[in-house]
Every structure is written in structure tokens, then in C-alpha cells.
Amino acid sequence: MSSKIRVGLLFGGRSCEHEVSVTSARSVLDAIDGAKYEVTMIGISKQGRWFLSDDSRRVLEAGVVAGDDLLPVALDYHPGAGTLVPQQGATNAMPSRRLDVIFPLLHGPYGEDGTVQGLLELADIAYVGSGVVGSAVGMDKEMAKRVFRAEGLPQTDYVAIRRARWREHPNDVLRDVTTHLPYPMFIKPANLGSSVGVTKAHSEEQLRAGIEHASEFDYKLIVEAAIDNAHEIECSVLGNEDPEASVLGEIVPGNEFYDYRTKYIDDKSELIIPAPLSSDITAVVQGLAIKTFRAVEAAGLARVDFFVKRDNGKVFVNEINTIPGFTPISMYPKLWAASGVSYPELIDRLIRLALERHTEKNKTRTAL
Numbered sequence: 001m002s003s004k005i006r007v008g009l010l011f012g013g014r015s016c017e018h019e020v021s022v023t024s025a026r027s028v029l030d031a032i033d034g035a036k037y038e039v040t041m042i043g044i045s046k047q048g049r050w051f052l053s054d055d056s057r058r059v060l061e062a063g064v065v066a067g068d069d070l071l072p073v074a075l076d077y078h079p080g081a082g083t084l085v086p087q088q089g090a091t092n093a094m095p096s097r098r099l100d101v102i103f104p105l106l107h108g109p110y111g112e113d114g115t116v117q118g119l120l121e122l123a124d125i126a127y128v129g130s131g132v133v134g135s136a137v138g139m140d141k142e143m144a145k146r147v148f149r150a151e152g153l154p155q156t157d158y159v160a161i162r163r164a165r166w167r168e169h170p171n172d173v174l175r176d177v178t179t180h181l182p183y184p185m186f187i188k189p190a191n192l193g194s195s196v197g198v199t200k201a202h203s204e205e206q207l208r209a210g211i212e213h214a215s216e217f218d219y220k221l222i223v224e225a226a227i228d229n230a231h232e233i234e235c236s237v238l239g240n241e242d243p244e245a246s247v248l249g250e251i252v253p254g255n256e257f258y259d260y261r262t263k264y265i266d267d268k269s270e271l272i273i274p275a276p277l278s279s280d281i282t283a284v285v286q287g288l289a290i291k292t293f294r295a296v297e298a299a300g301l302a303r304v305d306f307f308v309k310r311d312n313g314k315v316f317v318n319e320i321n322t323i324p325g326f327t328p329i330s331m332y333p334k335l336w337a338a339s340g341v342s343y344p345e346l347i348d349r350l351i352r353l354a355l356e357r358h359t360e361k362n363k364t365r366t367a368l
Contacts, residue, residue: 083099181223
């Protein structure tokens with residue numbers, strides 16, 4: 001019997017961030033310690049089918065999970081099983097695989113929003129990252145902002161829009177938004193990351209186009225007041241009951257704002273680590289990062305994003321990402337590397353935190 005911890009890397013998914021997830025999985029697979037861990041790759045296609053492959057690297061080469069010659073699988077839901085089993089009727093069947101922990105590398109809906117976390121809870125298997133509540137609240141920008149407000153966290157003004165109301169009463173929606181917010185403003189799908197569907201509006205024409213564009217990706221949208229002349233700051237958080245904050249990083253976008261193309265395609269943005277902030281403001285941001293992490297019931301890991309005004313040092317919480325990117329250019333691992341935690345060590349700690357949290361949860365009685 002192998003003494004290695006059996007880890008399932010779960011990646012792909014039904015999301016516009018599918019390709020980012022695949023890149024994250026490549027990066028973790030390259031960095032994980034093969035002497036400690038036995039890795040099983042679990043790909044989810046854009047259509048939502050789950051697949052296993054013995055040839056892990058081949059699964060990742062295409063940049064998407066196609067599933068042409070992979071074995072479809074399902075999780076065994078028997079409590080404590082933590083087993084992947086071939087789907088009924090699958091060809092070239094293999095024995096079931098028992099896993100100790102799942103490392104979800106899914107970004108966006110159907111992976112970062114509590115859905116997969118609920119599935120793993122039903123299967124009673126340890127997994128890296130936040131549970132159902134933390135994942136769902138962190139993913140939904142409107143719900144996160146409500147929590148931020150309840151916890152007294154500083155944030156920008158915003159208006160939430162339902163796509164159905166936009167379709168039926170667009171002029172009323174425009175009037176509501178422009179009554180509450182000044183230009184410029186950002187329009188975002190409420191349940192996506194990686195800046196997918198995000199635009200910046202300086203006029204009503206751009207606002208109308210931005211709402212229409214964002215509504216292609218979600219049924220609910222957020223319009224936020226822009227914070228001009230501000231540092232864009234990110235802080236990585238690591239831990240369960242006693243989370244730690246990393247050094248801070250600043251993003252200097254290569255475009256008007258840090259959009260999807262700037263993040264993953266053009267590579268024109270500049271990352272400054274550590275961020276050029278005073279020690280006092282740095283401490284404030286790190287404290288707010290931990291408070292934000294706890295506010296949404298996050299666990300394991302998260303990246304919290306901020307705006308810091310250049311003229312007066314005022315800090316605004318922008319959002320929290322409970323499964324931040326693990327690509328080679330992603331801020332989360334870069335910030336921990338700058339804090340003295342190497343990429344392989346970071347993976348070790350996340351897996352250890354997942355196992356500890358699962359052990360603690362299993363101390364709870366589930367029957368009388």
C-alpha cells in the first residue's frame with residue numbers, strides 16, 4: 001500500500017473560466033511533490049461531464065477538457081467513500097480510486113460557487129478551500145457586498161440589477177443606476193471572475209452596452225462606482241480558524257482596467273510585490289483581508305482585492321475570490337512566495353488545512 005496522500009485535482013468545468021482552470025491545474029501538477037502525493041486528474045468538460053485519465057499531462061495539453069477518449073466517472077456518494085467510480089456503461093473500465101482529498105481548481109460558476117463543495121460534502125471527502133457557504137457568498141458579488149456592509153467593511157457604492165428587469169424596463173434601470181452612481185462606473189456579472197463580462201462606462205451609451213454585455217453571462221449584474229486615482233491591491237489569505245495574510249501586491253493594468261485580456265492574453269500588466277504602501281496602510285489592508293475572509297466564512301485560501309486611494313490612503317474592499325488563480329502569473333502564489341512560502345509548500349499547507357478541516361467537521365454529531 002502506498003503511503004502517499006491521494007489527491008484529486010479537479011479542473012475544467014462549465015464556466016467561461018474553463019481555460020483559466022486548466023492552466024491552474026497544469027501549474028499545480030507541475031509543482032506538487034510526487035514523493036508525497038499520488039495525483040489523480042479529474043477533468044470536467046464544458047458540457048459538465050466528469051472524466052478520469054491515467055495520462056494526466058495529456059489531459060491538459062489541449063487547454064480544454066474535451067473528453068474524447070477519457071473515462072466518464074462519478075463520485076461514490078456513500079459517506080466516507082471518497083471514491084471515483086466508472087459511470088454505468090463506460091468502456092475501458094478501471095478499478096475504483098479512493099481519494100484522501102480533492103483539490104478544486106475550478107473558477108466561476110459550477111465550481112467556485114458552492115455547488116461542487118456541496119457534492120463533496122455529500123461524498124464526505126476532504127477538499128481544499130471554503131465550504132458551501134463561503135464559496136456561495138464569495139462567488140455572488142451582491143451577497144458578498146451585503147455581508148461586507150453588515151460587517152462594516154468599507155466598499156464602493158453599487159447597484160444590483162436583475163437581467164429580467166433590464167429586459168423589461170431598461171430605461172428604469174438606467175435611471176436607477178445613474179441616480180445612485182456617478183460616471184465612470186464598472187458593470188460586472190455578479191457570479192463570474194477573471195473579469196469576464198466586465199466593462200467600464202463613461203456615458204449612458206457605454207452603460208447600456210455594458211449592461212447588455214454583462215447580462216450575457218449572468219442573470220444578475222453589479223454596477224459599481226469607479227475609484228479613481230487608486231492603487232489596485234491584492235492580499236492572499238491562508239488558514240482556517242487562524243488565517244494569515246501575505247505581503248501585498250499592486251496591479252498596474254496595461255489597459256484602462258485589469259480585464260480578461262490584460263490578465264491572461266496580452267500580459268501587459270505590471271505586478272509590484274511588495275506594494276508601495278506605507279507600513280500603516282499595509283497593516284490596515286492585511287487586517288481587512290482577514291476580516292473579509294472571516295466575514296464570508298471562507299476557509300483554506302482566498303485572495304482579497306482592494307482599492308487604496310493615492311491622495312488620502314482610504315481603503316475599499318473590492319471583492320474576495322475563494323478559489324484564486326494558480327496559473328504561473330497568478331497573484332495568490334506569487335504573494336505567498338514573496339512572504340516566504342514556496343509554491344510546493346503552499347500546496348502542502350492547503351492540503352493539510354483541508355484534511356484538518358475535514359477531521360474537525362467529522363467530530364460533529366449527525367444523528368441522535
